[in-house]
Amino acid sequence: MIEPTVESLFDPKIIDLNINAKTKDEVITHLTDLLYESGYLKDKDSYIKDIYFRESLGITGMGDNVAIPHGKSDSVLNTGLAIGKTNHMIPWESYDNQPVNIIFLFAVPNNDEGSKAHLHLLADVATRLGNDDILKSIKSAQDFDQLKNALFK
Amino acid sequence: MKIVGITACVAGIAHTYIAKEKIEKAAIKLGDTVKIETQGSIGPENVLTDEEIRDADVVILATDIEVDKSRFKGKKVVAIPISMVMKSPLGVIKKIHEKINVPISAM
Numbered sequence: 308m309i310e311p312t313v314e315s316l317f318d319p320k321i322i323d324l325n326i327n328a329k330t331k332d333e334v335i336t337h338l339t340d341l342l343y344e345s346g347y348l349k350d351k352d353s354y355i356k357d358i359y360f361r362e363s364l365g366i367t368g369m370g371d372n373v374a375i376p377h378g379k380s381d382s383v384l385n386t387g388l389a390i391g392k393t394n395h396m397i398p399w400e401s402y403d404n405q406p407v408n409i410i411f412l413f414a415v416p417n418n419d420e421g422s423k424a425h426l427h428l429l430a431d432v433a434t435r436l437g438n439d440d441i442l443k444s445i446k447s448a449q450d451f452d453q454l455k456n457a458l459f460k
Numbered sequence: 461m462k463i464v465g466i467t468a469c470v471a472g473i474a475h476t477y478i479a480k481e482k483i484e485k486a487a488i489k490l491g492d493t494v495k496i497e498t499q500g501s502i503g504p505e506n507v508l509t510d511e512e513i514r515d516a517d518v519v520i521l522a523t524d525i526e527v528d529k530s531r532f533k534g535k536k537v538v539a540i541p542i543s544m545v546m547k548s549p550l551g552v553i554k555k556i557h558e559k560i561n562v563p564i565s566a567m
Contacts, residue, residue, distance in 0.1 A: 364470045365524065369546060375474045379501075402547045413473055415501070426473070426502045433474040437481030 316388055316428045317455050320345040324392040324454070331399055335376060338389040338412045347387040347414050354382040354414070368401025371442060375433070377413035386425035387414040388432065390454070409446060411436070432458055461562045463487050463494040463553075464508050465520030468527055469542050472501035479522050479545040480506075486549035490557070491566025496520075499527055518560055520552075536560055 321341045328334045335358060343351050357380035361367070367376045374397075389412040396406035413429055416422050435441045435458060448454035465483060469475035480496040487494035495512055498505045508531070513519070519532045521539040529537065538556055545552055557564050 361471055365475075365543070367474075369475075369478060375478075377471060377473050379471055379473065402543060411474075415473055423502055426500075429473060430477045430498070430500060430502060430505075433477035434481045436474075437478035438485065 316386070316425060316432075317459065318345065318387065319451050321347065321387055321389040322391075322451065322454070324390075324448075324450070326391045326393045327395075328391075328393055328397065329395050331397055334391055334393060334397055334410055335412065338391050338410065342387055342389050342412070342414055345387075347385050348380075348382050349384055350382040354378050354380045357382070358412070362400075366400035366402065368399040368403075368405075368407055369436065370401055370403040370405070371439075371446070372396070372405060372407045373409045373411070373436065373442065373446070374399050374401070374407040375411045375413065375436065377415065379415045379417055381417045383414045383416040385414075386416060386422045386429065388412070388429065389414065461487075461492045461518065461557065461560075461565070462516045463492050463518055463520060463556075464496070464512055464516040465494075466497045466499055466508075466523060466527055467542065467545070468499040468523040468525050470524050472499070475524075475542050475546065476500040479542050482545050482549035483520060483522065483553070486553045489550065489566070490553050490564050492553065499523075517562060518556055520556065 342348050358378035368374045391410040393408045399407040444457040467476045467479040476498050497508045519535045519537045522545045524542050
């Protein structure tokens with residue numbers, strides 16, 4: 308099991324700050340590909356299905372051009388936080404009816420045991436996203452280091 | 461005004477915690493004291509004590525799932541969907557001040 312530290316949750320392999328997608332589907336597929344290629348998932352299709360199941364329960368565009376889709380899924384092997392920044396504004400169901408260009412895709416395994424510590428870290432990240440000042444610095448981050456500092460420091 | 465409350469969303473992964481932060485920031489901005497318990501996938505955190513509930517002027521339940529309300533018997537309870545907090549946290553707290561007729565102490 309991976310040690311539940313910030314380092315294990317902040318994984319540049321599943322972060323892409325230069326995504327050329329134009330639709331929600333393309334973004335979710337791209338970030339899911341990154342998660343899959345980096346060993347977080349055993350199956351892409353069923354993970355995407357679980358993301359859209361969550362989408363069906365309520366919108367994940369939190370406003371301020373940020374979306375937080377999440378899939379709790381049997382297909383997730385390790386808790387992961389995929390982060391994407393897109394070059395185009397992406398239409399997304401949002402509380403402020405605005406499109407998004409920053410996407411945090413939470414990958415959470417269905418069996419909670421062993422992932423509690425990671426879920427704590429994810430909860431911390433979510434808490435930070437709810438803070439307008441921190442959100443500003445997250446949105447203005449230009450590279451991995453700045454993003455990591457904004458998210459976890 | 462003393463506010464206590466609970467946030468709980470369907471998956472218990474993200475909105476629960478974002479909403480907590482938004483309520484707290486808005487309440488503090490308006491000069492209120494506030495404590496919000498999260499009921500997410502990691503279980504209840506920042507749990508409200510009986511004393512805190514007793515001393516509170518109002519209870520906010522920003523929940524999209526059923527939570528146990530028996531602890532709040534006899535209290536003024538405002539039940540709202542998480543989406544209201546996500547959209548306009550300051551508006552929610554202001555409205556509650558209006559509803560229970562407690563003037564806003566700071567701005």
